[in-house]
Amino acid sequence: MFEAAELDHKVDKAAYREEEAELRRALLQAQRDLGAQKRFPVLILIAGVEGAGKGETVHLLNEWMDPRFIEVTGFGLPTEEEQAHPPMWRFWRALPPKGRIGVFFGAWQTMPILERVLGHLGKGGFAARMEEIMRLERMLAQEGVLLIKYWFHLSKAQQKKRIRSLEKDKGTSWKVTNYDRKLLEHYDDFIEVCEPFLRETSTGEAPWTIVPAADERYRALFVGRHLLSTLRGRLDAKPEPKRAAPAAPPAPPDRVNVLRALTLKQEMSRDAYDKALAEAQGRLARATRHKRYGETSLIAVFEGNDAAGKGGAIRRLGAALDPRAYRIVPVAAPTEEERAQPYLWRFWRHMPRPGRVTVFDRSWYGRVLVERVEGFAPEPDWRRAYAEINDFEEQLVAHGAVVAKFWLAISKEEQHRRFKEREATAFKQHKITEEDWRNREKWDAYEAAVCEMVERTSTGIAPWTLVEADNKLHARVKVIATLADMLEERLRG
Amino acid sequence: MFEAAELDHKVDKAAYREEEAELRRALLQAQRDLGAQKRFPVLILIAGVEGAGKGETVHLLNEWMDPRFIEVTGFGLPTEEEQAHPPMWRFWRALPPKGRIGVFFGAWQTMPILERVLGHLGKGGFAARMEEIMRLERMLAQEGVLLIKYWFHLSKAQQKKRIRSLEKDKGTSWKVTNYDRKLLEHYDDFIEVCEPFLRETSTGEAPWTIVPAADERYRALFVGRHLLSTLRGRLDAKPEPKRAAPAAPPAPPDRVNVLRALTLKQEMSRDAYDKALAEAQGRLARATRHKRYGETSLIAVFEGNDAAGKGGAIRRLGAALDPRAYRIVPVAAPTEEERAQPYLWRFWRHMPRPGRVTVFDRSWYGRVLVERVEGFAPEPDWRRAYAEINDFEEQLVAHGAVVAKFWLAISKEEQHRRFKEREATAFKQHKITEEDWRNREKWDAYEAAVCEMVERTSTGIAPWTLVEADNKLHARVKVIATLADMLEERLRG
Structure with missing residues (x-):
């Protein structure tokens, strides 16, 4: 599953500069068409390995497109307000309307994966949470949401290399926290949970797209091209024709039903x-x-x-x-x-x-x-x-x-x-x-x-x-x- | 959920006779059209409470239609051959081809429900089995199978009444086994498991239809009318237009991929x-x-x-x-x-x-x-x-x-x-x-x-x-x- 993402991908600076200008123009145009059509909302999920440039990518999307019509929501540990509601409530609140792009940073998958890695959630409980997620995503897709799910991947070696290179440079060594080092230690446990998660929740309607994240320019162009082609595909598709109404349901064989079985006139003084x-x-x-x-x-x-x-x-x-x-x-x-x-x-x-x-x-x-x-x-x-x-x-x-x-x-x-x-x-x-x-x-x-x-x-x-x-x-x-x-x-x- | 099924439904003999002739003609015609079109298979699942006339209904379908093109498969405890394969194998073997009607008696839901009632299957395990069933059914629906799921229901009182009346008559008392009496004892446990099962597995593509089963003639007409209208609806629907092919996927930003990363020429003497x-x-x-x-x-x-x-x-x-x-x-x-x-x-x-x-x-x-x-x-x-x-x-x-x-x-x-x-x-x-x-x-x-x-x-x-x-x-x-x-x-x- 991660084989392709772990290859040594590279894009050089000149090639990047050349492509970036055109990509920006096209993405901006797609965003404008989206806003003009107002036919569907776009929801982008950003997930994956720590330190794989998720934040940078979201910055870039904001830079490339018109940030006034992109709403980024980061979900951390649930707030008191959020805990007072069912787990999915906070995501519903943040859904983008038709014509807009919403970016969810750490959406519904974060907590179940974390709880599973930490062992707070058993196999059955994890399966139930995946099922909930799939039902939600299917429903969103059926309601017309264009759901694009990016999973940013680094191999263990790439992850280690990134930490080492940040540490070496005095200007960036502060960026490496104990949390990063701890995550690296748990890399294998994390992947062991994520792999089946990605497999199960990659449905026909809403598959995960794995982003090879080690090379910054490759990653940027990969996401940019993918986003553009997905947006354009939906924007340019003709609306589906209305289906003919199916035959009326059969009449029941008698006139008895739950309403008619009621004695509507009840005595009460x-x-x-x-x-x-x-x-x-x-x-x-x-x-x-x-x-x-x-x-x-x-x-x-x-x-x-x-x-x-x-x-x-x-x-x-x-x-x-x-x-x-x-x-x-x-x-x-x-x-x-x-x-x-x-x-x-x-x-x-x-x-x-x-x-x-x-x-x-x-x-x-x-x-x-x-x-x-x-x-x-x-x-x-x-x-x-x-x-x-x-x-x-x-x-x-x-x-x-x-x-x-x-x-x-x-x-x-x-x-x-x-x-x-x-x-x-x-x-x-x-x-x-x-x-x-x-x-x-x-x-x-x-x-x-x-x-x-x-x-x-x-x-x-x-x-x-x-x-x-x-x-x-x-x-x-x-x-x-x-x-x-x-x-x-x-x-x- | 069972409110309507537990009402006192009745169809008198004269009304039944009058309708039955026309229903048979129309069902037979639908079956012929199905065989001629060969566009899709029909799979009818028969499930529900014990003694609710499931067998009688299948007999009736065979009587009303041409039994050569209806294949009924009863699934009991898995045979040695079946146990030697994954649980879904035996159902795949018995699927009807396009143009035919298959009737599954006790299909994939039977074992999980039974195991759950007997306590051999925990809540998480049961949820996982339901999920498997939903995935299978969704896939069958997407592959074009017309899946019709009948759940035959009797209230506890109706169930008891039926057993008593069989017992009273010397000609039928042999029909009541200790198994029936035991099932009646476990009626509430059974319903407690079935209710959430029916709720969860009633999807938009393949909902359960609850058949009020206490009155024989009502039950027969109910199923007959429902089957006819469902068959006709699909037979008469225009085939969906082919969708336009979506845009080609974006080219990756570099030429590196898992195949090109291979060194295809390996030395070996x-x-x-x-x-x-x-x-x-x-x-x-x-x-x-x-x-x-x-x-x-x-x-x-x-x-x-x-x-x-x-x-x-x-x-x-x-x-x-x-x-x-x-x-x-x-x-x-x-x-x-x-x-x-x-x-x-x-x-x-x-x-x-x-x-x-x-x-x-x-x-x-x-x-x-x-x-x-x-x-x-x-x-x-x-x-x-x-x-x-x-x-x-x-x-x-x-x-x-x-x-x-x-x-x-x-x-x-x-x-x-x-x-x-x-x-x-x-x-x-x-x-x-x-x-x-x-x-x-x-x-x-x-x-x-x-x-x-x-x-x-x-x-x-x-x-x-x-x-x-x-x-x-x-x-x-x-x-x-x-x-x-x-x-x-x-x-x-």
Whole structure:
């Protein structure tokens, strides 16, 4: 794997100077086209052996291209803020938008490799982390990110030679730290971990490119040429034609489904409601003030038919919480900034720290609901979203969060009654639009989408709760009581 | 996940009869179109809860369609023959060719789930097995296999009810075994393992479809409709347009590469050769007769420039081996039968049992050499082949094989000399064709492909050995001695 990188590559000064000028011009042009097209973001991962000129290469890229549109992020040990979130959170935050180049210095591979070299991570744990990385990278690739992964390599002899030559020169000997010497000692252990890592994570969508790093000029031209050709390849490619929509899924053999199986009209008197709501709110309040709640967090997702009463339920939930500790995220059509990012980016931004509560009024499930039904997302995209969402929620749960998902279901008749009521009531008129009536016409398509969503994403770690919501009182109590149940169980566990 | 499957689904007899006739006609038509188009194979996985009508459903499919073109394979505990090969081998053997339907009963998921339920497999090991399965399924999907995965589900209550009702009837009570009763006891453990399994392995390319299995007629129509719609969707889809070839990879900044770094002309006298060859052959013979050799096997891959002397080296290798214990597999253009299968299928067939040697005269590397250079495989296909080949070899090595890969390299001048010599020598004329001269014109493209192949697939577990072959004597000795070294190391280890 490293055979080619360890050869004695050389580029002389004259050849370098001659090529560099043209390379810079072409790279700058590619960067301008990227910014003008705004079709995809570019993410460059910089990794590899210590002292192999990774930093110098990033400097060079900034020098060659317009640094205002290159965002370099260096990831060291996670900060307190970063530790308060799932491991992938800090990378999501730093993703470049469409039209821009992001450079990640020490990205998601650094910690697993380091932990494995130091023996803090076993073979199975390491395999699981590689798998996480591959899933993330595949998803980024499918979302259109041009992912370019450079691995800077030096052989042990080249590494040693570099340290010796730095030491010899008084002007540079300060650059050699004990850390460098220690790394040299562990060179073989490091390579033993990196080799299978590179092998496993070099996928068709996102292979590693090994950069022979011993000769400075060779290294620079190697990366420059590779980057240029990869950028140009994608910039000049014609956008892929839209695939024909596949056949509609078969109708099920009977009319029974999880929504129709619900008894939407549940009895609840105002008195019973007042009592039950107060009790559930009390339980929830106690749970979120519990000393062990600091180790967990609550992510509550609300989806439901239009006019199903999400807002009312969320208000009753908020009433039970410390206003400093919770946040409501209303999810509407994505902003321009959000559209320039992979789909899940806008949700990652809002993930709570431990000890907090985040309430999503509509959520990432829009991908498999409105985007599916309205045709905003092509079928292959919403199809893979189920697995991506399960992955996403798995990361949240693995980090300690309780993920509670509610579908508020009302009957078609009850919806009609509420729409009419909204139209007739002055202070409710803003809540009803033409679009609501149009959505209503697609009732059956939405119903099929909800059923598939529940089947594919109601998991042991993050189950859906279907809430019968023709009676708002019942719905609110069920939501708050379910949240209290889930939190109490977590605090016990 | 199982919410919908556990509802009380029902289809009455009259409705069933009415639909069944039309469904059969349409399924049979789809099967005929599949056979006529011969564009892709269909692989149906049947899995799920015990007693959920899996067998009945397969009977039904055979009844509804033409059973001559449906091949059902049931996988139980691995046979002795199967245990003598890597775990995935038996599934590769049974893959259906293009135009046919294969049904796998208890495929690759059965053993990992069972071992996990019984506690023989830890969490990490189970995750690794799921990962293997996902890689295999993704590869099959990318190779064009239409993979349909049915998971037959019964709730615990439905399961219990079924057993009770079988027991009550004298005609069927014999069907209930102690095994069934035991499974019912372990129902919860089973589901606890299956739930995350289904979640993780439901990918965009190959999701599981959960079949509500309690009602016989519902189950039958559910599967029938789903199968029909999936088949028709793929049969009626227009073939995807060929993508434009991407830009050629950038030229490296210097002329140094792993091939050019070789000193192709190595000195070796006839006397030294005789001695060294005999010694290496002796070591190899002893190694393959060693009592511990029965735990391993040798897979030797020969690739090289045309006329580099692969045949001669292979003959000297054979001379050192027990003729009953080794086999040479010459790899030419794939046969019609082989073209109807995923790419690696034709190599899986030839994998040796422990204690044997298999020599490949050309190999699976054709994908990233001739198929790449000649444009037989589109770029995305040969790009992903590196990872697929690494996976493949990893499975062989994990099963105990030593995988040795040789690239026999000669200079362009030496090749010219040998071509001319072949043309001039009567008994060698069959060895030189127009095609050889044509390939020679693509020397540089082949060189680039070989360098990338070595970089991406020379791994710690299965390294490439580059053999300087301008002098045939040197080349032969180096090959046999390297094999002896590798085997001796394995036998020591």
